[in-house]
Amino acid sequence: MKSKRKGVATWLIGVVLGSAMAAGSVQAKEWKSVTIALDGSYAPWNLTLPGGKLSGFEPELVENLCARAQIKCNLVTQDWDGMIPGLQAGKFDVLMDAISITPDREKILALSKPYAATPATFSVADTKILPKASGNDTVKLDNDARSNQPAIEALRKALKGKTIGLQSGTIYTAFVNNNFKDVASIRVYKSAPERDLDLTNGRIDASFDDITYFTANASKSPVIIAGPTIAGPIWGPGEGLAFRKTDTDLKAKFDAAIVAAQADGTIKKLALKWFKTDVMP
Incomplete structure (x- = not known):
């Protein structure tokens, strides 16, 4: 979800x-x-x-x-x-x-x-873009407005000039657009598997989705859960x-x-x- x-x-x-x-x-x-x-x-x-x-x-x-x-x-x-x-x-x-x-x-x-x-996070195919998630790095946000937290600023710097993939019509759209659209390109996909295929093939640099989705599918592709976990009231x-x-x-x-x-x-x-x-x- x-x-x-x-x-x-x-x-x-x-x-x-x-x-x-x-x-x-x-x-x-x-x-x-x-x-x-x-x-x-x-x-x-x-x-x-x-x-x-x-x-x-x-x-x-x-x-x-x-x-x-x-x-x-x-x-x-x-x-x-x-x-x-x-x-x-x-x-x-x-x-x-x-x-x-x-x-x-x-x-x-x-x-x-x-x-x-459940919280959400990024995934990448190359840890040179974002480091592999540590498992204990969580950022809690109250709303989907532009965040100036150090962790978000670090993500903006790492993703500057990159392309981020999203599934269309998701709750994550506002968060990604508000925080990254001015520094990165946003590409929208009809389904999560279509987005994942482009990530694996290098057509996008990162994707953002529910952490449970990435965790369950990690063994099926070289996609790596990366960066902090985003949690809190932002997701309702x-x-x-x-x-x-x-x-x-x-x-x-x-x-x-x-x-x-x-x-x-x-x-x-x-x-x-x-x-x-x-x-x-």
Whole structure:
């Protein structure tokens, strides 16, 4: 997160298109079944296995949440750009794709209680650009405004004249643009794997994303987690499910399921399995 990785600009495209339809669906539903959309290519949050089955932290978690809510859930894949229009048009009922909870998003979507909260960082293919992360160097930021912290200034100096890759529509866009656009080139990609391929092949110099994504994929490529970990309120309270504004009853069912899954250790168990660390908010 996504993806935490998901930003606001792309989401706004579908709001106007679906608002009239959404406004008409205010009556309560019984919610015996729902369709949940995931990207399917953001491991370890969600991934598509060779046979087409969805796997990862989120598919396993939502299976547990659906059982608690006594709802039959159908998981489908959808490119990020089509998620919001699909949700508003009734093609999906829930979005689950490492979606960060932010005030801007809450203006257009109903967002659940957070089920995870993770920091972000850079990755490089060449440590001459940025040194390999030490594992204990964390910078906490309060907002996405321009930061004058020494650690950020050091990153600006190291990345001056370089090209930074981002997945489109992510929450990280504002941070990277505010802090690095005046010293580096920013290149946007439709998916994280496309960006990673360009990093591996030397077409960009660095990329920025959720640290759990880089950690899970480190063994699959020569990409190196580099620089400090960026954490704090800048990323919001964490990642949650997204619903139509009108579906408050459905949100309430999943909120209760998330609280229960936190309380009995289910979320922690799945996080340790997929992330090798506890990501509880």
